[in-house]
Amino acid sequence: MEKIPAELANGAAGGATRVVHAVCSHDCPDSCGVLITVDNLSGKATKIQGDPAHPVTRGFLCGKVAKYLDRVYSPDRLLYPMRRKPGIAKGPLAQGRELDAFERISWDDALDTIATRLQSISDEFGPESILPYSYAGTIGQLGYGSMDRRFFHRLGASQLDRTICASAGGAALLSVYGVKLAPPPEDFARAGLIIAWGANIHGNNIHLWPFIEEARRNGAKLVVIDPYRTRTAALADQHLAINPGTDALLALSLMHVILRDSLENSAYIAATTHGFAELRAHALKPEHAPESAARITGIDAETITGLAHAYATTQRLTGKPAVIRLNYGIQRSENGGTAARAVAMLPLLTGAWKHRGGGVQLSVSGSFPFNNDDLQGPDLMLSSPLGRPARVVNMSELGHALTTLGEHEEDGPPVKALFVYNSNAAAVAPNQNAVLRGMKRDDLFTVVHEQFFTDTADYADILLPAPTFFETKDVQGAYGHLFVQVSNQAIAPLGEVRNNVAVFSELARRMGFTEACFSDSVDDLIDQTLAPQPHDPRAPWFAGIDRARLEREGHVPLQFPVDANGDTLPFSDASWFRTPSGKGELVPVPVFRAPQESRANASDYPLEFLPRKADNFMNSTFANHPTHQRMESRTAGILEMHATDAAPRGVVNGDEVDIFNGRGRIRLLAHIGDKVGAGVVAARLDWAKLGNDLSGSGANVNALTSETLTDIGGGATFYSTLVEVRKAPAHA
Numbered sequence: 001m002e003k004i005p006a007e008l009a010n011g012a013a014g015g016a017t018r019v020v021h022a023v024c025s026h027d028c029p030d031s032c033g034v035l036i037t038v039d040n041l042s043g044k045a046t047k048i049q050g051d052p053a054h055p056v057t058r059g060f061l062c063g064k065v066a067k068y069l070d071r072v073y074s075p076d077r078l079l080y081p082m083r084r085k086p087g088i089a090k091g092p093l094a095q096g097r098e099l100d101a102f103e104r105i106s107w108d109d110a111l112d113t114i115a116t117r118l119q120s121i122s123d124e125f126g127p128e129s130i131l132p133y134s135y136a137g138t139i140g141q142l143g144y145g146s147m148d149r150r151f152f153h154r155l156g157a158s159q160l161d162r163t164i165c166a167s168a169g170g171a172a173l174l175s176v177y178g179v180k181l182a183p184p185p186e187d188f189a190r191a192g193l194i195i196a197w198g199a200n201i202h203g204n205n206i207h208l209w210p211f212i213e214e215a216r217r218n219g220a221k222l223v224v225i226d227p228y229r230t231r232t233a234a235l236a237d238q239h240l241a242i243n244p245g246t247d248a249l250l251a252l253s254l255m256h257v258i259l260r261d262s263l264e265n266s267a268y269i270a271a272t273t274h275g276f277a278e279l280r281a282h283a284l285k286p287e288h289a290p291e292s293a294a295r296i297t298g299i300d301a302e303t304i305t306g307l308a309h310a311y312a313t314t315q316r317l318t319g320k321p322a323v324i325r326l327n328y329g330i331q332r333s334e335n336g337g338t339a340a341r342a343v344a345m346l347p348l349l350t351g352a353w354k355h356r357g358g359g360v361q362l363s364v365s366g367s368f369p370f371n372n373d374d375l376q377g378p379d380l381m382l383s384s385p386l387g388r389p390a391r392v393v394n395m396s397e398l399g400h401a402l403t404t405l406g407e408h409e410e411d412g413p414p415v416k417a418l419f420v421y422n423s424n425a426a427a428v429a430p431n432q433n434a435v436l437r438g439m440k441r442d443d444l445f446t447v448v449h450e451q452f453f454t455d456t457a458d459y460a461d462i463l464l465p466a467p468t469f470f471e472t473k474d475v476q477g478a479y480g481h482l483f484v485q486v487s488n489q490a491i492a493p494l495g496e497v498r499n500n501v502a503v504f505s506e507l508a509r510r511m512g513f514t515e516a517c518f519s520d521s522v523d524d525l526i527d528q529t530l531a532p533q534p535h536d537p538r539a540p541w542f543a544g545i546d547r548a549r550l551e552r553e554g555h556v557p558l559q560f561p562v563d564a565n566g567d568t569l570p571f572s573d574a575s576w577f578r579t580p581s582g583k584g585e586l587v588p589v590p591v592f593r594a595p596q597e598s599r600a601n602a603s604d605y606p607l608e609f610l611p612r613k614a615d616n617f618m619n620s621t622f623a624n625h626p627t628h629q630r631m632e633s634r635t636a637g638i639l640e641m642h643a644t645d646a647a648p649r650g651v652v653n654g655d656e657v658d659i660f661n662g663r664g665r666i667r668l669l670a671h672i673g674d675k676v677g678a679g680v681v682a683a684r685l686d687w688a689k690l691g692n693d694l695s696g697s698g699a700n701v702n703a704l705t706s707e708t709l710t711d712i713g714g715g716a717t718f719y720s721t722l723v724e725v726r727k728a729p730a731h732a
């Protein structure tokens with residue numbers, strides 16, 4: 001395998017410019033290796049490119065990060081600590097008017113204020129009244145969760161259950177397989193049939209695409225299962241526009257056909273699974289026959305039968321296996337955990353795992369034996385004033401946490417301090433109106449550590465400036481490939497920005513925490529996370545991987561055991577499973593239930609709403625940059641709907657429409673077309689303060705979503721949302 005030259009990895013000076021190896025830290029499966037060119041004289045970054053030596057990045061970047069210099073050097077960066085001016089109420093600020101509400105202070109002032117307030121709140125209400133709120137602004141090991149976790153553990157703050165993205169799917173895969181392993185993207189090139197199931201590969205996972213294209217050049221077919229006609233769907237051989245929330249039924253119907261027509265792999269099933277007889281009886285029930293499933297999934301019976309046959313016979317007929325790219329789309333739904341479990345069982349029936357390029361890929365994150373215990377110090381909770389593990393607050397219920405928690409004594413105290421970092425909570429959390437009602441409370445002390453004046457920043461008492469990945473060092477795995485990488489610091493921090501590690505070790509010092517772990521440097525933390533727990537069965541996969549080697553080589557592949565053919569084939573035999581039975585778990589059998597919020601139970605709000613991610617933003621990140629807005633201009637302020645739903649409502653293209661339910665209301669411009677089928681409407685996630693909501697209420701799509709949790713894993717259910725749409729009254 002080609003390696004990038006050492007001088008690239010080290011960022012050594014070699015004339016007018018130097019090239020530094022870094023890693024894109026955004027919450028994307030691709031974790032691209034990037035090369036940043038820095039001008040030695042000015043210290044400024046002048047260029048970013050994909051690392052040509054990285055086998056998955058292959059020298060190209062997505063559109064949003066290719067324009068990253070616009071983000072790093074944006075004139076809108078938050079570069080200094082600030083505090084809310086006395087007497088200014090919390091609430092949305094027009095973009096560019098933030099300094100009406102905030103004034104610059106020194107880091108010492110900011111940190112002293114935070115430490116004093118957290119101490120007095122802890123003394124008065126107990127430490128659990130302090131709530132950290134973070135997600136994946138960076139997925140570097142250190143930036144995502146290291147010193148911050150130590151700090152909040154030692155403080156005794158409420159623990160945050162980080163469920164907003166992937167917890168239902170994660171729990172599903174763990175229940176079936178016991179460990180999250182999957183074929184790497186490179187192996188997709190060897191597949192004969194690729195199913196993208198709730199996976200917008202073109203938008204969200206672009207570095208998988210070249211391997212799919214390679215497979216297709218060799219005869220493979222791509223089938224996309226998605227209620228929305230994504231670019232991925234439009235480019236596929238077949239697009240099945242499934243009704244939202246019905247994936248478990250489709251998977252059961254595929255099983256039904258496979259078992260009815262005896263297309264399963266009996267020897268593999270006997271050797272590797274547990275509960276097959278029960279699953280077989282369940283799948284063969286008449287309600288799972290294609291004719292029955294068709295009515296509910298919206299996919300006709302012949303198509304279901306054809307897909308089941310293609311899926312189960314690809315290996316025999318083409319000599320190449322079938323692979324499912326199951327992404328997180330299907331599990332953002334009330335019964336999404338069950339759906340993900342059902343889909344995950346399919347290759348256990350056919351034995352696709354026995355062939356390189358076959359199986360199912362949700363996430364490969366379980367391949368990295370990072371030592372998170374040493375990094376995050378959960379035992380420090382025992383040294384907190386509580387002396388026990390603190391209560392757990394589910395991040396998908398932030399609205400509830402900020403508005404009603406503490407009303408019942410058994411809940412523990414109300415939230416009195418909120419510390420947000422790595423997240424634009426006010427934009428991305430469901431049930432936005434409840435979230436904002438909570439954030440507006442003037443008895444809530446809020447700290448926000450950010451790169452920009454986001455929706456969340458508008459509610460801060462204290463603002464702290466955060467770095468981009470150009471300005472800090474980290475180490476990173478991936479959830480979509482199998483390379484460990486170090487991200488070197490390319491440029492000096494702009495203004496007075498400080499990274500997540502620095503902020504929390506400074507705060508720990510001010511709070512009087514004397515444990516040695518609060519003095520660990522960035523390099524110490526990297527070394528710790530690269531030293532797996534000795535009892536971790538995956539520990540050998542990090543053999544020979546240490547900081548020095550990563551700094552030299554940039555990216556290093558995990559050291560997997562290989563079979564006689566030189567292949568690593570997870571779940572090809574029973575030795576790979578980590579479930580209680582030691583086998584692939586087919587029980588409890590997945591039972592399909594339509595979501596409460598779906599057409600099956602439609603009432604006053606009959607339309608299924610997809611509050612979607614934008615191809616050229618990263619959740620709400622990038623939404624504020626003019627360059628990125630231009631790339632996404634087609635989706636700005638738009639509600640996509642089907643003519644069947646527009647006509648009876650008297651809506652024509654370009655009309656202003658109100659989209660509403662019992663939780664909220666936003667106003668967008670109707671766009672009638674083929675992106676969604678009848679009964680479904682869709683709009684994109686955005687910064688609320690940009691004003692794309694034409695009603696002027698300063699909301700975004702999450703004003704409509706609910707805090708209902710998934711069936712397993714306690715996840716968010718963005719894609720189980722019912723709404724009604726009405727032509728907006730004409731302006732007076």
Ligand SMILES: Nc1nc2c(c(=O)[nH]1)N[C@H]1C(S)=C(S)[C@@H](COP(=O)(O)OP(=O)(O)OC[C@H]3O[C@@H](n4cnc5c(=O)[nH]c(N)nc54)[C@H](O)[C@@H]3O)O[C@H]1N2
Pocket residue numbers: 027028029165197198199200201203204205225226227228230242243244245246247327328329330332333610612613614615616617618619620719
């Ligand atoms: N450009 C870009 N890339 C991103 C992100 C981004 O915001 N923008 N976000 C990143 C993050 S945080 C994540 S978690 C990953 C997520 O990547 P994906 O898992 O691909 O996430 P989604 O876009 O939420 O969902 C994928 C598709 O599922 C479809 N879908 C919705 N409901 C259903 C359903 O009931 N059944 C089926 N079959 N499909 C359904 C949606 O229409 C969508 O096209 O992407 C990451 N990459």
Ligand SMILES: Nc1nc2c(c(=O)[nH]1)N[C@H]1C(S)=C(S)[C@@H](COP(=O)(O)OP(=O)(O)OC[C@H]3O[C@@H](n4cnc5c(=O)[nH]c(N)nc54)[C@H](O)[C@@H]3O)O[C@H]1N2
Pocket residue numbers: 027134135136137138143164165166420421422423424425428429449450451452454466467468499500611612613618619620621685701702705718
């Ligand atoms: N309607 C709807 N809502 C959704 C989704 C959806 O598809 N539809 N997707 C959900 C999903 S899958 C996810 S993962 C969540 C994502 O939710 P978030 O993780 O909150 O995602 P972002 O909107 O990208 O906000 C991340 C913020 O972190 C900041 N940041 C970046 N690096 C750093 C750093 O080093 N330090 C600090 N302190 N801050 C930093 C960025 O500036 C950015 O504002 O959103 C969820 N919400």
Ligand code: SF4
Pocket residue numbers: 024025026028029030031032061062063064065066206207618
């Ligand atoms: S967002 Fe994803 S595709 Fe784009 S550069 Fe980052 S890791 Fe690569």
Ligand SMILES: [Mo]
Pocket residue numbers: 027164165166
């Ligand atoms: Mo996510």
